[in-house]
Amino acid sequence: LPQRLASLAATAQEETWQSRQQLQAQRQEMARLQEELSRARQDGERWASALQRAQREALEREATRGAEQARQQELIRDMKERLLELLREKDALWQKTEGIDTPMPSPVPRDPGLCARCHKDFRLLSRRYNCSRLCRGKVCHTCSADMGKHGRCCLICYQQRHPQAT
Numbered sequence: 001l002p003q004r005l006a007s008l009a010a011t012a013q014e015e016t017w018q019s020r021q022q023l024q025a026q027r028q029e030m031a032r033l034q035e036e037l038s039r040a041r042q043d044g045e046r047w048a049s050a051l052q053r054a055q056r057e058a059l060e061r062e063a064t065r066g067a068e069q070a071r072q073q074e075l076i077r078d079m080k081e082r083l084l085e086l087l088r089e090k091d092a093l094w095q096k097t098e099g100i101d102t103p104m105p106s107p108v109p110r111d112p113g114l115c116a117r118c119h120k121d122f123r124l125l126s127r128r129y130n131c132s133r134l135c136r137g138k139v140c141h142t143c144s145a146d147m148g149k150h151g152r153c154c155l156i157c158y159q160q161r162h163p164q165a166t
Contacts, residue, residue, distance in 0.1 A: 117143035117154060131157055 113122055116137035122128040129144045129152040131137045137154060145158035153161075 115140040115143055117156075 114120065115122070115126075115128075116131075116135070116139050118140065120126060120140055120142075122138075122140065126140050128138050128140065131139055131144070131152070131154040135154060135157060139152075139154045144152040144154055147153055147158070
């Protein structure tokens with residue numbers, strides 16, 4: 001019986017030692033898992049913070065974009081209003097000028113010895129010029145304008161060609 005008890009005691013000690021080893025291994029595993037859990041929580045907090053920051057920045061960008069879009073739409077509306085004003089003004093000016101006829105050159109007189117404008121006789125001292133523009137009439141020096149190397153033309157043709165000169 002004492003041998004049996006000693007054998008049982010030795011077996012119990014061996015089992016106790018193995019249980020302690022398993023317990024220690026499980027504690028180490030639990031410490032490692034708690035450390036991983038702690039790191040995972042920290043990473044999760046960092047990611048959550050980064051996500052919140054990104055969402056806040058996206059909302060700010062969207063608000064800025066919305067304000068810019070509203071400003072551009074207002075500018076477009078203002079430009080359309082200005083365009084309508086200009087079109088109305090153009091139409092009003094068109095209606096004012098519609099009745100105004102541009103002066104046409106006077107027809108060439110039947111008598112080739114007279115100026116088409118002032119009907120003065122062409123003589124030795126009053127030279128005759130052929131209008132080099134629209135009417136092709138014969139005009140005197142007083143009733144013509146110098147066109148440089150293009151010759152001379154009557155004043156009406158010159159005024160039609162150069163309206164700023166009037």
